[in-house]
Amino acid sequence: MIAVTVESDRPAPSSRAAVALLAAQALALGLLSAWVTISASAIFLDTYGSGALPLTYVGAAVAGVVASAALTRAFRRRSLVWVTVRVLGALAVGLAASFALLWRSGPATSVALLVLIPIVVPVGFMFVVGQAGMLLDVRALKASYARVIAGFALGFVVGGVAAPGLLGLFGRTEVLLALAALVAVAFMLLVWQTARRFPEALSAVETNGADTPRPTMRSLLSDRYVMLIVAFQMLSAIESQWLDFLVFDRAAQRYGSSAQLANFIGRFTAIAYGTDILFLLLVAGLLLRRFGLRYGLTANALGVFVLVVATIVAGSVQGMTTTLVFALVVASRVSDLTLSDGTSRTSLSAAYQAVPTVQRLAAQATVEGLAVPVAIGASGLGIIALRHTVGTNGVALSVATGVVVAAWVVVAFKVYGGYRVNLLANLRHRTLDPSTITIDDAATLAAIDRLLDSSDEREVRLGLQAMEAADHADRLRRLEQKASDDRVGVRSYALACLAEIDAVRAAVAARAGARHGLPLARAASARTLAATSRAGDDAAAADLELFVALWGDPEPEVRLAAAAGVAALGDEGARERLSNVVSDLALSEGVEGPVFAARVLEVCGAGSDIDRGPLRTLLTHADPDVVDAALAAVRWPDDEALLAQIVAQLNVRRTAAAAVSTLAAGGGPVLQFVDEGLSGGHRLSASGQELLARVARLMGSPESVGVLHRHIGHRDREIGRAVLRALAEPVTPEGGAAVRSSLSLNSSLDVVIGDEVLRGAAVLRAVSALPDVAVFLGLRRALLDELLLVQQRLHACLSIRYGAEAMSVIAFQLAQPDVRLQAMALEWLDVTLVGAECGVVPLLQPGLAPEDRLVAIGRWVPLPSISLEEVMRDLVFDEGDHWRRPWLTASALQVAANSGRPDLVALAYERSELQGEQRDGPSLIISETMAALAARASC
Numbered sequence: 001m002i003a004v005t006v007e008s009d010r011p012a013p014s015s016r017a018a019v020a021l022l023a024a025q026a027l028a029l030g031l032l033s034a035w036v037t038i039s040a041s042a043i044f045l046d047t048y049g050s051g052a053l054p055l056t057y058v059g060a061a062v063a064g065v066v067a068s069a070a071l072t073r074a075f076r077r078r079s080l081v082w083v084t085v086r087v088l089g090a091l092a093v094g095l096a097a098s099f100a101l102l103w104r105s106g107p108a109t110s111v112a113l114l115v116l117i118p119i120v121v122p123v124g125f126m127f128v129v130g131q132a133g134m135l136l137d138v139r140a141l142k143a144s145y146a147r148v149i150a151g152f153a154l155g156f157v158v159g160g161v162a163a164p165g166l167l168g169l170f171g172r173t174e175v176l177l178a179l180a181a182l183v184a185v186a187f188m189l190l191v192w193q194t195a196r197r198f199p200e201a202l203s204a205v206e207t208n209g210a211d212t213p214r215p216t217m218r219s220l221l222s223d224r225y226v227m228l229i230v231a232f233q234m235l236s237a238i239e240s241q242w243l244d245f246l247v248f249d250r251a252a253q254r255y256g257s258s259a260q261l262a263n264f265i266g267r268f269t270a271i272a273y274g275t276d277i278l279f280l281l282l283v284a285g286l287l288l289r290r291f292g293l294r295y296g297l298t299a300n301a302l303g304v305f306v307l308v309v310a311t312i313v314a315g316s317v318q319g320m321t322t323t324l325v326f327a328l329v330v331a332s333r334v335s336d337l338t339l340s341d342g343t344s345r346t347s348l349s350a351a352y353q354a355v356p357t358v359q360r361l362a363a364q365a366t367v368e369g370l371a372v373p374v375a376i377g378a379s380g381l382g383i384i385a386l387r388h389t390v391g392t393n394g395v396a397l398s399v400a401t402g403v404v405v406a407a408w409v410v411v412a413f414k415v416y417g418g419y420r421v422n423l424l425a426n427l428r429h430r431t432l433d434p435s436t437i438t439i440d441d442a443a444t445l446a447a448i449d450r451l452l453d454s455s456d457e458r459e460v461r462l463g464l465q466a467m468e469a470a471d472h473a474d475r476l477r478r479l480e481q482k483a484s485d486d487r488v489g490v491r492s493y494a495l496a497c498l499a500e501i502d503a504v505r506a507a508v509a510a511r512a513g514a515r516h517g518l519p520l521a522r523a524a525s526a527r528t529l530a531a532t533s534r535a536g537d538d539a540a541a542a543d544l545e546l547f548v549a550l551w552g553d554p555e556p557e558v559r560l561a562a563a564a565g566v567a568a569l570g571d572e573g574a575r576e577r578l579s580n581v582v583s584d585l586a587l588s589e590g591v592e593g594p595v596f597a598a599r600v601l602e603v604c605g606a607g608s609d610i611d612r613g614p615l616r617t618l619l620t621h622a623d624p625d626v627v628d629a630a631l632a633a634v635r636w637p638d639d640e641a642l643l644a645q646i647v648a649q650l651n652v653r654r655t656a657a658a659a660v661s662t663l664a665a666g667g668g669p670v671l672q673f674v675d676e677g678l679s680g681g682h683r684l685s686a687s688g689q690e691l692l693a694r695v696a697r698l699m700g701s702p703e704s705v706g707v708l709h710r711h712i713g714h715r716d717r718e719i720g721r722a723v724l725r726a727l728a729e730p731v732t733p734e735g736g737a738a739v740r741s742s743l744s745l746n747s748s749l750d751v752v753i754g755d756e757v758l759r760g761a762a763v764l765r766a767v768s769a770l771p772d773v774a775v776f777l778g779l780r781r782a783l784l785d786e787l788l789l790v791q792q793r794l795h796a797c798l799s800i801r802y803g804a805e806a807m808s809v810i811a812f813q814l815a816q817p818d819v820r821l822q823a824m825a826l827e828w829l830d831v832t833l834v835g836a837e838c839g840v841v842p843l844l845q846p847g848l849a850p851e852d853r854l855v856a857i858g859r860w861v862p863l864p865s866i867s868l869e870e871v872m873r874d875l876v877f878d879e880g881d882h883w884r885r886p887w888l889t890a891s892a893l894q895v896a897a898n899s900g901r902p903d904l905v906a907l908a909y910e911r912s913e914l915q916g917e918q919r920d921g922p923s924l925i926i927s928e929t930m931a932a933l934a935a936r937a938s939c
Contacts, residue, residue, distance in 0.1 A: 002599075002762055007669050009448075012552055015135075015136060015140050015144065018132075018135040018136060018197075018198060019136070019144045019147055019148060020193075021190060021193065021194040021197065022128055022131060022132055022148045022151070022194070023136070023147055023148045023150065023151035024151060024190050025127075025128050025131075025151070025187060025190045025194070026128055026148050026149065026150075026151035026152035026155065027151040027154055027155040027158075028150035028151065028155060028183050028184075028187035028190060029121070029124040029125070029128065029152055029155065029156065029187060030153060030155025030156040030157075030158075030159065030187050030273070031155035031156070031158055031159045031180075031183050032120070032124075032155070032159075032180045032183040032184055032187065033117070033120060033121050033124070033152075033155075033156060033159075033270055034155065034156040034157075034158075034159025034160055034163070034273075035141045035159050035163065035176040035177065035179055035180040035183070035650075036095065036113060036116070036117060036120065036176070036177065037265070037269075038136060038159070038160070038163050038176060038265050039110075039113075039175075039176040039180075039268065039876075040110045040113035040114050040117065040171045040177075041114065041176050041248065041261070042173050042261045042265060043102065043107045043110040043173055043174075044056075044107070044110040044111065044113075044114050045251075045252050045260060045261050046107075047110065047154040048107075048111075049252060049401035051387070053114075053245055053248065053249075053380075053383075053386075053778075054379075054381070054383040054384045054387075055380065056111060056114040056115050056379035056380070057112075057118070057241060057376045057377055057379050057381075057383070058377045058380040058381060059111070059115040059377075060114075060115045060116075060117075060118040060119060060373050060376045060377060061373045061374045061376055061377020061378070061380070062373075062377065062382075063115050063116070063119055063373060064118070064119055064372065064373015064374060064375065064376070064377070065373065067119055067123065067373070067613070069931060071083065071087075071123070071126075074450075079202065080127070080130045080131065080134070080202065081131075081192075081194075081195040081202050084127040084130075084131075084188075084191050085188050085191055085192055085231065087123070087127075088127075088185075088186075088187050088191065089121070089185075089188055090189035091184045092181045092182075092184035092185045092188065093181075093186060093307060094116075094183040095177050095178075095180050095181035095790040096177075096178065097937065098112070098177050099111055099174055099175070099177040099178040099181065102174040102177065103172070103174050104520075106772055106782075107744065109795075113177075116242075116260065116371070118237075118365065118373055118376045119236045119373055120730065122237075122373075124187075125152075125345070127191070128148065129348075129349045129352065131191075131194060131202065132145060132148065132349060133349070133352060134198075134201045134202055135194075135198055135201050136200070137819055137820040137822070137823030137824070139823040139826055139830075140823065141349055141350055142396050143265060143285060143289065144285075145345075145346045145349050145350075146280045146281075146284040146285045146288070146341075146342060146346055146367040147280070147281075148342040149276075149280055149284075149325055149342065149345055149346060150276075150277050150280035150281055150341075152341065153273040153276035153277045153280060153341055154273070154277055156269055156272075156273040156276075157270050157273040157274050157276075157277060160265075160267070160269030160270040160273065160587050161270045162224065163176060163265075164263055166179070168886070171277045174199065179414070184212065195450075199610055201298070205636075207393075224357060224418065225354065225355065225415075225418040225419075225421075225422045228411060228414050228415045228418055229348065229351060229352070229355075230371045231411045232297075232348070232408070232411050232412060232415050232912060233348070233371055233372055233375070234302070234371050234372065234374070234375035234378075235404055235405075235407055235408040235411060236301075236340070236344065236408060237371075237372045237376055237379070238375050238376075238378060238379045238382070238404050239304065239336070239401050239404045239405050239408065240333075240336055240337075240340070240393035241375075241376050241379035241380070242332040242379055242382070242397060242400070242401045242404070243304075243329070243332050243336055244333060245379075245383060245392075245645075246329045246332075246333075246397065246398070246401075247268070247330055247333050248328055249392065250321075250325075250326050250329060251264050251265075251268075252911070253321070254326070256487050271334065272333070272334045272338070273337070274814050275334055275338050276337055276338045276341050276342070279338045279339075279341075279342045280341060280342050283342075284341075284342035284343065284346070286345065287299075287342075287343075288342075288346060288347070292830055292831060293347050293350060293351070293416055293419060293830070293831050294413075294416050294831070295343065296343045296344065296346060296347030296350075297343070297344065297347045297348075297351070297412040297413075297415055297416050298409060298412045298416070299339055299343045299344075300336065300339035300340050300343050300344040301344075301405055301408040301409040301412050302409060303335050303339050304335055304336045304339070304405050304408065305402065305405045305406060306333060307331055307332040307335055308332055308398060308402045308405055308905055309402060310328055310552060311325060311328040311329060311332060311395075311398050311400055312395050312402060313400045314328055315394070315395040315398060316395055319391060320394055320398075322396060324873050326563075331354025338792060350419075350827070351415060351419050351564065353460075354418075354419050354422035354423045354824075355422065357713060370392075381460060382400065383397065383821035384625060386400070388925070389498075396766075401917060415890050416831070419831060420828060420831045420832050423824055423827060423828040423831070432704060448463045448466055448467060449463075450463075450911040450922075451466070452464070452478060452482070457487055457489045457490055459486065460482065460485075460487075460490050460493075461489075461490075461493055463495065464478070464479070464482065464493065464494070468497070476498075476502060476505070478500065479497050479498045479501075480494075480498065480505060480509060481494075482494035483495050483498055483509040483513070484509065484512065485512065486518070486521070488518060488520040488521050488524060491524050491525075492519055492520075493527040495509060495510060495513075495524055495525065495527075496528070498528075499528050499531055499532050503531075503532040503534075504532070506532045507528070507532040507533055508523075509528070510525040510526070510528035510529035511525075511529060511539070511543070511546075511877065512525070512823065513525030513547055514529060514550070518545055519553075519554070519555035519557070519558060520555070520557065522550075522553065522558050523555060523557035523558045523561055525559075525562075526547070526550055526558055526561030526565065527557075527561040527564070529543060529546075529561070529565065529604075530547070530561050530562075530564040530565040530568060531564075533568065533569060536563055540569055541628065543565065544566070544568060544570060544574075546565075547561075547562045547565030547566050547569065547570075548562070548566065548574075549562075550565075551563070551566070552564035556596060559596075560599055560600060560603050561603070563578060563604060564603040564604055565599045565606040566578055567604035567609075567610055568608065569601075572609070573608050575608070575610055578600070578610060579610050581600075582597045582600050582610065582611070582614055583597075583611065583613070583614050584886060585597035585600075585614075586598075586614035586617050586618055587614075591623050591625055591626055594618055594621055594623075594626040594629075595625060595626055597614055597618065598615070598618050598626065598629035598630045598632070598633045599629055599632075599633070600634035601614070601615055601633040602629070602632050612635075612638060614637060615630055615634070615639060616642060618630035618633075619631070619642060619645045619646065619649070620645065624652065624654035624655050627649060627652075627654075627655045627658070628654075628655055628658040629661055631646065631649065631655065631661070631662045632658060632661075632662070634646065634662045636665055636666045636667060636670075637667070637669075640666075640669055643666070643669060643670065643673060644664060644682070646659055646662055647659070647663065647673055647677065647682055647684070648682075650663075650685075650688035650691045650692065651684060651685050651687075651688045653687075656688070656691055659691070660691050660694050660695050660698065661698070663695045664694075664695050664698030664699050667699075668703070670695070670699075671696065671699060671701075671703060671704055673692075674692045674695055674696050674704075674707055675707045675710070675711075675757030677692045678688055678692050678693065678707070678710075678711040678714065678723070679711075679720070686716055686718065686719060687717070687883070689719045689722075690718065690719050690721075690722035691722075691724070693708060693711070693719070693722040693723045693726040694722065694726060696708050696726055697725075697726035697729065697730065697731060697735075698731055698733060699735075700730055700731040700732030700735035701732070701734060701735060702735065702737075702738035703733060704735065704737055705730065705738040705739055705742070705745075706738075708723050708726050708727050709727070709742065709744070709745050709748065711723050712727070712745070712748050712749075712752060713751070713752065714725065714747070715826075716884075717789060717793070717884070717885075718789065720793065721792055721793050723790065723797060724752070724793055724796035724797060724800065725796045725799075727739055727745070727796075727800050728796045728797075728799035728800045728804045728807075729799070729804045736924075739800060745800070746801070749797050749800060749801055750836070752793070752797055753797050753798075753834050753836065753837055753840065756793050756794050756840075757794075757836070757839040757840060757843065757857070757860060757861055758796070758861050759790055759882075760787060760790040760791075760794075760843045760857065760861075761854070761857050761858075761860075761861035761863050762863065763783050763784075763786050763787045763790065764787070764851075764853050764854040764857065765852050765854060765866055765871075766783055766866070766871045766874070766875070767780055767783045767784065767787075767850040768850055768851045768854050769865075769866055769867065769868050769870075769871045770783075770868065770871065771868070775895060775898055775899055775900070776895060776899075778891060778894075778895060779875075779891050779895045781890060782887070782891045783888070783924050784850070786885065786888065787843075787850075790843065791843060791844060794840050794843060794844065795807060795811060795844070798833075798837075798840065802832060807824075810825045810828060810829065813825035814826070814844060814845075814846050815846070822845075822846055822847075826841065826844075826845055829841050829844065836860070838860065838916075839857060839859075839860030839861060842856035842857040842860075843857065868904075869903055869904070869907075872892060872895075872896055872904055872907055873886060873907055875889060875891075876889060876892045876893055876896060876908065876911045877911060886924075886925050886926050887917060887925055889926050890925045890926050890928075890929040893908050893911060893926070893929050893930065893933065894908075896908035897909070897933050897936070909933060911930065
């Protein structure tokens with residue numbers, strides 16, 4: 001069963017505590033970053049001017065490479081918390097030292113601080129995002145991470161607003177660095193407290209065991225999805241740095257002193273992050289939940305692109321020094337910052353969850369600690385190159401920014417596409433495939449030989465399979481060796497493999513073993529000889545004599561092989577004698593003789609001139625074991641006249657499975673029977689019709705797909721479920737191609753999915769209207785069973801559209817108790833389903849009460865509320881013919897009569913007085929229930 005839940009906008013209590021601590025950490029990061037940025041930028045711009053800024057970008061790239069290497073090495077041996085606490089402690093010491101140096105030695109230290117700023121923010125966010133990924137599942141992360149980012153924005157606003165007052169109080173810009181050092185200590189203490197509050201979650205990434213492969217830079221860079229995230233972040237960093245440069249460059253031209261610059265930067269920071277906070281708290285989460293990850297990854301790039309184009313147009317018309325252009329530049333940076341925090345950063349935090357856990361921290365360290373600083377360095381080199389060619393005072397830098405942002409949009413869409421694929425891959429469990437083994441050296445061949453010499457038959461088979469997969473030149477000789485093995489399983493497997501690749505050698509090996517002392521070894525050899533000996537060969541006469549002799553063997557399997565040999569090599573007289581024996585066995589008493597007769601007909605096969613008349617008698621035998629054996633003996637088209645008898649066995653539980661397998665091999669005439677049977681012909685039961693859908697699936701032809709499609713809307717919903725499941729799991733490539741290429745089937749799926757979502761909402765509405773008291777509990781359970789059928793039909797529909805393998809993985813993860821696995825599966829559904837399909841998600845999400853589920857699905861199917869009386873009347877009478885579930889009507893009748901409420905009792909007896917109820921078939925349960933109510937009323 002796939003249970004259902006709704007995503008709450010409010011996290012669970014433990015999640016709320018985690019979000020609060022993470023938001024506090026982000027606030028400390030924002031406050032620290034604001035005061036370092038304001039003080040260092042003001043001192044640097046006043047001393048060196050904006051022309052020197054690109055050099056600090058290059059320095060940041062060098063520092064980022066060093067930092068990334070150090071962090072990656074640390075994460076291989078230590079936990080995230082251990083690394084974070086020590087990095088923040090070192091940062092606090094460094095900021096305190098910078099304060100002292102600036103106070104005493106002049107402005108040179110501001111250069112190092114500006115180099116540090118581009119590293120502090122992304123690495124700080126890496127620490128916060130890393131903890132968030134361990135504390136919150138992917139859906140809680142998307143729902144709550146905007147609040148964490150709001151903490152960072154609030155810290156920056158507080159820092160920007162407080163900076164002018166602090167500067168006025170202390171009179172020196174350097175004082176902000178001392179305060180930033182104290183904030184770094186507070187940040188460190190918050191991380192320590194978070195680790196104490198959630199020790200299990202944050203200790204889960206302690207040092208990997210010695211046997212666990214460590215992610216290397218090469219393995220990360222070979223991962224396409226990780227490289228797309230790297231490209232996304234690098235392009236984002238480049239455009240952000242260029243916009244930052246444009247803001248500071250224009251500001252440096254408009255303001256003359258460090259105090260004026262500090263005041264501008266403070267006001268700019270307050271406005272930018274104030275806007276950021278409002279966006280994060282009021283609309284960011286709402287928009288992300290409404291429009292999903294595609295919006296989250298692309299909105300930032302698209303919004304900035306529009307403003308950059310406007311800047312280019314205004315600069316080309318009015319000049320780049322005008323107030324309008326300055327306002328557009330500032331607006332571009334504010335938009336970039338706001339949308340980055342409210343969309344991109346939140347979406348990337350979710351996107352990292354699609355990276356395998358063992359690689360996640362290393363990937364984040366690579367992106368945030370290496371790729372971002374390298375991109376900042378590249379942006380600095382780009383500015384230097386522009387300055388020495390066309391200059392940066394014109395529109396050239398804005399045009400270059402527009403090009404980068406356009407590439408960013410393309411990469412954002414690719415990251416979104418990779419997210420869904422990697423989410424599913426991250427949920428799969430992989431196993432060893434022998435085909436992945438290569439035999440390319442003596443050591444590997446020696447290992448294969450050890451498998452072949454093993455006392456474990458499974459290991460011997462694995463060794464032979466490995467040689468087959470590698471198409472090794474010595475495979476034939478080793479098969480001949482194992483064809484004489486005394487272990488029956490090894491001998492049988494080796495003979496079967498040998499017969500496939502060299503019939504002559506297989507016959508030689510089989511003759512050698514046909515008189516082996518072990519009965520099953522004789523049987524394996526005789527079967528192989530019957531399959532490989534050919535009439536007209538030099539040894540055919542001797543082989544026939546051998547088969548005649550083996551007909552008297554006490555082992556039944558040997559006699560069966562002998563019968564196959566006689567049928568293949570014997571003359572007309574020999575075959576007639578064999579036919580007479582089979583006829584006598586088919587009519588014999590008991591089970592053993594008829595079963596053996598059926599098995600002889602099976603091994604002799606069609607076209608062997610053995611009389612197949614006894615098969616009709618065997619198919620009507622009273623014992624199901626005999627019928628099963630007869631069904632296995634059916635050969636098409638020779639036994640086509642027996643089709644009606646074979647189809648009738650679908651109604652018999654013990655023989656139904658064998659009948660399905662037999663019918664699936666029948667081709668066109670059987671497919672016509674399937675079509676007619678699904679339409680109600682051949683007097684098949686409902687379960688028999690469901691099995692017909694399985695027959696069509698096993699056929700796997702485009703024609704069988706067409707037959708199944710015609711019955712996708714079957715009136716009986718359980719038969720319809722069987723049809724949907726058959727379409728979801730085609731057994732042949734041709735059938736799969738027919739399913740994928742059918743536009744009309746795709747259109748039919750839209751209808752079925754829409755109907756099922758509507759039906760699920762109706763079921764939930766009915767359940768919610770029923771009182772939660774004992775008399776109604778049975779009816780509630782019946783309705784929840786109906787909801788289960790809705791879920792199963794929806795799962796089948798999605799399997800047809802998106803692949804049975806993918807949906808099987810999703811269903812398995814939704815059934816797990818781990819909410820993080822459930823969340824990743826639901827996230828895959830969120831980013832995969834489109835349009836009306838999205839209404840499926842509330843019906844598949846595990847763990848919700850029906851009332852909460854009804855609220856969740858109301859967004860997609862807003863049904864009016866309904867009273868208890870209306871629900872009961874609908875279930876009892878089904879006047880709209882939409883339930884079509886007799887057992888549900890019978891259950892409602894019983895509950896209404898037992899409810900003790902006069903209005904509901906009256907409904908039950910009103911229904912029981914109706915005439916003309918069907919007395920057989922599915923409606924029999926209603927007739928019996930009404931008869932019982934009538935008898936009760938007459939007492």
